[in-house]
Amino acid sequence: MGFFIDVILPIPLEKTFTYKISPTEANFLKPGMRVAVPFGKSKIYTALVLKIHTSEPQVYEAKDIHQILDEVAVVTHAQLELWQWIASYYLCTLGDVMRAALPSAFILESETIVQKNNRIEIKDSELEDDEFLVYEALHHQSSLTIHEIASIIERKNALPVIKRLLDKQLITVQEELYEKYTPKLVRYVKLHVEYTGEEALQKLLDELDRAPKQKEVILTLFSISASTKKPVKVSYLSEKSQASSAIIKALIDKGILEEYYIQQDRVDYGGLAKTRDKSLNTHQEQALNNINDAFEKEQVALLHGVTSSGKTEVYVKLIEDALAKGKQVLYLLPEIALTTQLVNRLQGYFGEQVSVYHSRYSVNERVEVWYNMLNQSTKAQIILGARSSVFLPFHDLGLIIVD
Incomplete structure (x- = not known):
């Protein structure tokens, strides 16, 4: 018995599409999770799982999914029901609703990556000017995106030039998913565990007598940590110790400090004083x-x-x-x-x-x-x-x- 999923694709087509999955994937996947799927000859789309079942499609052979993108569902059951109601009431496709409903960062799209075909050699004189510019750029970079090529030559010429280079077998293209969402990571620093003991810390400070600015950083870090009992941002430590980033980097390189990152919301409540409730008139x-x-x-x-x-x-x-x-x-x-x-x-x-x-x-x-x-x-x-x-x-x- 095979396992399949029906998915919503972010394109204006009336129906959902069925893809083949393994028993392990069937146990893991839930409606509302995203998967990357091949569609057409070369494109990869982000699809949303609508249903998991064992009914093989009758009119086409189901393709395998490319990869699972989520560990938990990013769309709830109630949302999926709302999407279906919207599609029915407003006479649009589920794909239209998906594209309108999800933040664009959730809809990963494949990016065409252009690479030089090293097995084929050609004389520069055999290339047109635009072709030469792209081909020369690929000598210096291992790959280019369509967007990058469009910045090298006139945008309207990018796709025709790529087609001509493909016809001459001078380049290869492939589709790669790119992620639009990047978490905001804030850089923090702490004293290496080796120096947290009183004796080891004193020995370190004695050794840093010859590097007073580095010593000041360590003393400031110790003071901030003791008073706040919270992780210390590199930017805050630099400000309080009046040390440059190069000094802090030197301490990290020596293994005296350890740097680490914590994900932080971009939209943060600024801690405004709470307003007293006003009495209603x-x-x-x-x-x-x-x-x-x-x-x-x-x-x-x-x-x-x-x-x-x-x-x-x-x-x-x-x-x-x-x-x-x-x-x-x-x-x-x-x-x-x-x-x-x-x-x-x-x-x-x-x-x-x-x-x-x-x-x-x-x-x-x-x-x-x-x-x-x-x-x-x-x-x-x-x-x-x-x-x-x-x-x-x-x-x-x-x-x-x-x-």
Whole structure:
């Protein structure tokens, strides 16, 4: 009995596609995980697993997957159901929904890599000018991407030149997946375990008498570590000890210091002082009570108020109630209304529970918000975002505010 998966491809085709997997892969894979799959003659796409089964396709031979990209699902069951509803209601394909819903960093695409064919020799005089420029560049670099070739010659000529070089068998091409998301790694440093004992540390300091700047770095590191009980950033150590990066590198090279990296969110709550809850005035109290009464009968309530009429304070009370019940909150606004002032105001009330998701943030920042939600982090209890935030992996959404 063979195992197969049905996958969604990020292309506008009506149907899903079936690929062959091994029994081990079948035990590991779950709906919502990403796999890299071959499609067509040479392309590799990121596909999303929709279903795992044992029914072999009848009209074509299923290909093997290229590789598994995730250890856990990046799309939840509820999201997949939403995607299918959207595709049906709006008469679009699941691939269209996938491309709209996922941060672009999740949709890895294959990059055409061009390499020199060392088995074929040719005289420079036999090459046209554009061909010569590309071929010469491959003498100095082992491979080039299409984008890099387009920067060497005119962009419109890149593909025709590559085709001509292929016809002359002077180059080879292959497809390689490239990852768009790169975690932000912060560099830290610590004293090597060999010098953590009192006697060893004193001996080290004596030896560094001839290198006073290096000694100052060690003393500063020891002082920071003792007072904060936290990992020490290289940048902070450099600032406090007034040492250059070369001095710290010398200590690392000698094995006195050890460097290591910790992944850090790009979007970080700045630790603003928490805003005291404001008491609602009579009109705001009445609006809040009317909304709560409406929620007893319906799932939707409409609050009308002109700009600066105090609606945000009412929203804050509703958000507090939702959080107290262990629910998540989605606060939707147009992109133009997503101002730093509003973000700071909400973070003033709720601290790092507020995450922001919109196009002005980088792809990497949006991926981190997505992962925080998947992991049910406290940083993702309130999402302040534009319309694309409806696609985020909410686990227990209790309140939606459309402002």
